[in-house]
Amino acid sequence: MKLGLFDLRPLLASTLQWEAMSGLEDLERRVHACEACALVKKRTNAVPGEGSPTADLMFVGEGPGFYEDRDGRPFVGPAGRFLEELLASIGLTRSDVYITNMVKCRPPNNRDPLPGEIEACRPFLDEQMETISPKVIVTLGRYSLEKFFPGELISRAHGSPRPWMNMTLYPIYHPAAALHNPKLRPTIMDDFSRLPSLVESATGRDTGPAAVTEETRQLDLFE
Numbered sequence: 001m002k003l004g005l006f007d008l009r010p011l012l013a014s015t016l017q018w019e020a021m022s023g024l025e026d027l028e029r030r031v032h033a034c035e036a037c038a039l040v041k042k043r044t045n046a047v048p049g050e051g052s053p054t055a056d057l058m059f060v061g062e063g064p065g066f067y068e069d070r071d072g073r074p075f076v077g078p079a080g081r082f083l084e085e086l087l088a089s090i091g092l093t094r095s096d097v098y099i100t101n102m103v104k105c106r107p108p109n110n111r112d113p114l115p116g117e118i119e120a121c122r123p124f125l126d127e128q129m130e131t132i133s134p135k136v137i138v139t140l141g142r143y144s145l146e147k148f149f150p151g152e153l154i155s156r157a158h159g160s161p162r163p164w165m166n167m168t169l170y171p172i173y174h175p176a177a178a179l180h181n182p183k184l185r186p187t188i189m190d191d192f193s194r195l196p197s198l199v200e201s202a203t204g205r206d207t208g209p210a211a212v213t214e215e216t217r218q219l220d221l222f223e
């Protein structure tokens with residue numbers, strides 16, 4: 001039976017948004033209380049992630065640095081300023097997307113995260129992906145590429161979208177890499193410029209039953 005009198009979609013969309021928001025708030029509390037690896041000993045603040053709870057586009061970096069550890073927010077240092085510039089180049093702001101990291105606590109002296117630290121933090125990232133259900137996940141740099149496509153080189157993989165589960169995975173260089181090596185700047189800007197069309201096609205595409213989102217499932221309940 002169709003409920004023809006009212007268009008319930010705005011109501012459902014806001015219900016889903018509310019559910020995702022409260023799911024993420026709960027996750028944030030657990031990240032702040034987490035002691036699953038040794039990074040807890042040196043951290044000032046855990047950095048769960050931030051942005052739209054129903055974002056189509058999710059960015060996954062490596063781990064918090066000095067500024068992120070200080071403020072408890074992802075990508076607020078120099079790499080974050082460049083990420084904001086890249087977002088602005090495609091007409092977006094931080095609040096349009098969701099930004100997080102492989103590990104939620106700063107590795108001391110910005111060293112690379114260890115496999116055990118990545119593994120300890122994995123359930124949080126998996127839960128964020130499940131809750132937000134983005135259409136496109138942008139991996140920033142080699143560590144987040146490794147999660148989805150182990151053993152692949154970022155120098156080869158960047159700029160090539162590929163299907164993963166019911167999403168599109170899009171690896172690009174880490175913004176910090178372009179700050180260290182300015183020759184990478186045009187490459188990362190070019191890769192970024194393809195994002196709007198990727199999101200558009202990911203949003204519109206029919207990828208079969210596995211791609212049925214919570215929103216379509218909820219809408220189906222009224223048919």
Ligand code: URA
Nearest residue numbers: 061062063064074075
């Ligand atoms: N680099 C990252 O990978 N993540 C941040 O949050 C900041 C810098």
